[in-house]
Amino acid sequence: MRRPYPPLRLNRVPRRPAAALTCLALAVGLVAGCSSSDGPEKAVDAFLAGWPTGKLDKVGFLNAAGQRIPAADVANQLKQLSGELADKPPTLRREGDAKVTKDTATATVTVDWTLPGAVHWKYPTTVRLKQANDDNWQVIWEPTLVQEKLTAGDELSVRRLPSPRAAVLDAAGQPIVAPRTVIQVGVQPNEVTDPAALVKQLDAAFKAVRPAINPPIDVSGLPKRLKEAKPDAFVEVVVLREPAYRQIKSRIYDLPGTKFRDEQRDLAPTREFARALLGSVDPVQKDDMDANPGQFVIGDVVGHGGLQGRYDKELRGAPGISVIVARKGPDGTVAPTDTELFRAEPKAGTPLKTTLDVAAQTAADGALRGVAQRSALVAMRISDGAVVAVANGPDGGAENLALTAQVPPGSTFKMVSTLGLLDAGAVSLDAPVACPKRSTVDGRSFKNSDNFELGTVPFRVDFAKSCNTAFATLAPKLGDQGLATAGRSLGLEGSWTLGVDTFTGKVSVGGSGAERAAAAFGQGTTVVSPVAMAAATAAVARGQWQPPTLLLEPAPDTKSPAGAKLKDSSVGPLRTMMREVVTAGTAATLAKVPGGPVHGKTGTAEYDNNPAHTHAWFVGWQGDVAFAVFVEKGGSSSTTAVPIADRFLRGLTAR
Numbered sequence: 001m002r003r004p005y006p007p008l009r010l011n012r013v014p015r016r017p018a019a020a021l022t023c024l025a026l027a028v029g030l031v032a033g034c035s036s037s038d039g040p041e042k043a044v045d046a047f048l049a050g051w052p053t054g055k056l057d058k059v060g061f062l063n064a065a066g067q068r069i070p071a072a073d074v075a076n077q078l079k080q081l082s083g084e085l086a087d088k089p090p091t092l093r094r095e096g097d098a099k100v101t102k103d104t105a106t107a108t109v110t111v112d113w114t115l116p117g118a119v120h121w122k123y124p125t126t127v128r129l130k131q132a133n134d135d136n137w138q139v140i141w142e143p144t145l146v147q148e149k150l151t152a153g154d155e156l157s158v159r160r161l162p163s164p165r166a167a168v169l170d171a172a173g174q175p176i177v178a179p180r181t182v183i184q185v186g187v188q189p190n191e192v193t194d195p196a197a198l199v200k201q202l203d204a205a206f207k208a209v210r211p212a213i214n215p216p217i218d219v220s221g222l223p224k225r226l227k228e229a230k231p232d233a234f235v236e237v238v239v240l241r242e243p244a245y246r247q248i249k250s251r252i253y254d255l256p257g258t259k260f261r262d263e264q265r266d267l268a269p270t271r272e273f274a275r276a277l278l279g280s281v282d283p284v285q286k287d288d289m290d291a292n293p294g295q296f297v298i299g300d301v302v303g304h305g306g307l308q309g310r311y312d313k314e315l316r317g318a319p320g321i322s323v324i325v326a327r328k329g330p331d332g333t334v335a336p337t338d339t340e341l342f343r344a345e346p347k348a349g350t351p352l353k354t355t356l357d358v359a360a361q362t363a364a365d366g367a368l369r370g371v372a373q374r375s376a377l378v379a380m381r382i383s384d385g386a387v388v389a390v391a392n393g394p395d396g397g398a399e400n401l402a403l404t405a406q407v408p409p410g411s412t413f414k415m416v417s418t419l420g421l422l423d424a425g426a427v428s429l430d431a432p433v434a435c436p437k438r439s440t441v442d443g444r445s446f447k448n449s450d451n452f453e454l455g456t457v458p459f460r461v462d463f464a465k466s467c468n469t470a471f472a473t474l475a476p477k478l479g480d481q482g483l484a485t486a487g488r489s490l491g492l493e494g495s496w497t498l499g500v501d502t503f504t505g506k507v508s509v510g511g512s513g514a515e516r517a518a519a520a521f522g523q524g525t526t527v528v529s530p531v532a533m534a535a536a537t538a539a540v541a542r543g544q545w546q547p548p549t550l551l552l553e554p555a556p557d558t559k560s561p562a563g564a565k566l567k568d569s570s571v572g573p574l575r576t577m578m579r580e581v582v583t584a585g586t587a588a589t590l591a592k593v594p595g596g597p598v599h600g601k602t603g604t605a606e607y608d609n610n611p612a613h614t615h616a617w618f619v620g621w622q623g624d625v626a627f628a629v630f631v632e633k634g635g636s637s638s639t640t641a642v643p644i645a646d647r648f649l650r651g652l653t654a655r
Contacts, residue, residue, distance in 0.1 A: 039098065048094060059074075061139050076144070078146065104130055107126070108125075125430050158324075185238050190638050278307055354390065355387050356390070366407045390550070399483065405630065405632075408607075430459070439472045441517040474520060506525070508524045541599065581602065597622070
């Protein structure tokens with residue numbers, strides 16, 4: 001029997017562990033990648049992990065020619081190519097396994113940059129890899145790895161695309177601020193022969209403009225400016241709206257040296273037009289930027305105050321953003337190119353539609369023009385409660401007193417007291433009510449304006465002549481809640497809103513006999529705003545309180561329901577008395593105003609312990625327009641508030 005052959009033994013060369021290879025590579029100063037047993041994915045993942053931080057020491061790199069590149073160089077180039085986005089590196093994700101072809105591989109990576117405004121710029125890029133002789137996978141570095149259109153020395157640059165600011169619209173849906181023609185009036189120095197004479201002629205012409213230019217134009221320094229300017233310069237004197245320019249064109253056009261330039265500017269119909277209500281749009285300020293980090297950049301415009309401030313976010317929309325290539329030129333400076341890599345279009349703002357009527361608002365602003373004291377005029381349609389004018393003065397007003405003032409209503413509140421007395425059956429039109437010069441209640445003395453007295457007269461006369469002592473005597477008939485109940489039936493103290501800050505009033509309740517007596521003619525602790533009194537007046541005219549509206553789009557979140565219908569037996573006599581205020585009472589100067597019968601009530605309201613310190617009021621209506629006029633520290637209503645009402649109504653009928 002043959003003996004079996006012994007088993008064949010082969011001598012194998014033991015493989016070095018990967019860790020040993022890595023250590024060997026490091027020992028000779030080389031940057032090692034990942035071993036072939038790991039596949040190219042590990043090298044890709046190590047590159048993606050180190051990209052955001054610049055820590056790429058675990059990755060080996062080659063250039064397109066196959067030459068090794070230090071990881072630190074790649075980190076520097078990544079930062080340079082990232083440009084303005086370097087401080088906010090992208091989020092990176094490998095999509096699936098790498099595709100291997102012999103000793104090369106490619107991997108698809110999603111790059112996701114978060115741009116200003118939380119906009120995402122996402123795109124795929126390709127990472128190429130090469131397997132070295134030692135089986136390690138190394139990343140082939142090239143600028144196109146960051147973005148396919150980048151070359152060496154390029155940088156990513158971000159451009160903010162401003163969004164078109166939306167307009168505030170009037171009731172007709174037209175922008176209140178729109179392009180309007182203005183004329184720049186200037187002077188060319190080398191054509192002026194007598195600067196002093198020119199100044200005199202210009203000054204006289206500017207003072208002739210109606211309404212008066214506010215602030216007034218001071219031309220006293222013009223000779224000095226002409227002397228300092230170049231001979232052929234255009235030295236601007238003033239910019240006039242076209243209607244104002246037409247008034248004085250014949251007086252200034254042919255003066256020696258005068259020059260004129262037409263241009264379009266975005267303007268409201270008039271300088272004062274609902275200024276306090278609308279607010280302003282101005283270049284962004286540091287305070288705006290501090291309060292809204294990352295939201296604004298220098299050059300943005302921001303709404304301040306009024307509707308522009310309250311609805312700034314809606315009106316300005318959202319800016320767009322563009323990423324472009326910035327490239328180094330021959331002189332070494334980096335400048336933007338026309339190569340756009342990404343664009344997110346800006347989102348236009350949303351318009352605000354109001355109920356403002358241009359003719360009514362212009363008439364209201366015109367009525368307050370020239371009033372030195374702080375003042376307000378609110379007008380609304382009786383039929384539907386639409387606020388058609390919100391005017392403040394002087395010069396448009398720095399504060400929206402028309403909607404937010406909290407002041408005593410004075411004798412205009414006799415309208416409310418009378419409604420309460422009529423509802424209670426305590427008085428009638430012709431019921432005799434005494435009107436003494438003075439009346440004392442709980443030790444407090446009350447008097448009439450200028451200490452007049454009427455004796456015992458029909459109540460309608462007390463109302464028309466605005467007898468305080470008569471109302472002080474009648475106050476107990478209202479009870480604890482009668483005045484407040486009547487006020488609430490006219491919308492006072494209501495929860496209604498106009499979409500902007502609004503004060504709806506606070507009516508005195510209960511209190512001492514003296515407090516009730518004072519409250520009956522609008523003193524005491526009762527406070528109101530002009531818009532609250534305009535809405536109450538509209539309720540008397542309509543026979544039912546209707547919630548006022550100012551914003552149509554976007555409409556306020558909640559809308560108050562209409563009030564209960566007022567008693568015909570009360571509101572009818574009240575209307576009669578308010579008409580007699582005009583025909584035979586304290587507002588008789590309104591009797592001849594064109595446009596139909598005017599109803600109303602004057603009011604003089606003391607605001608401190610000095611009876612000489614008074615606000616002036618008038619509330620009333622004509623046709624379908626109810627309104628309230630308020631003049632702070634205006635003194636007698638007949639000499640301040642009533643003339644304003646006269647100008648307003650005449651302004652309405654003239655348009």
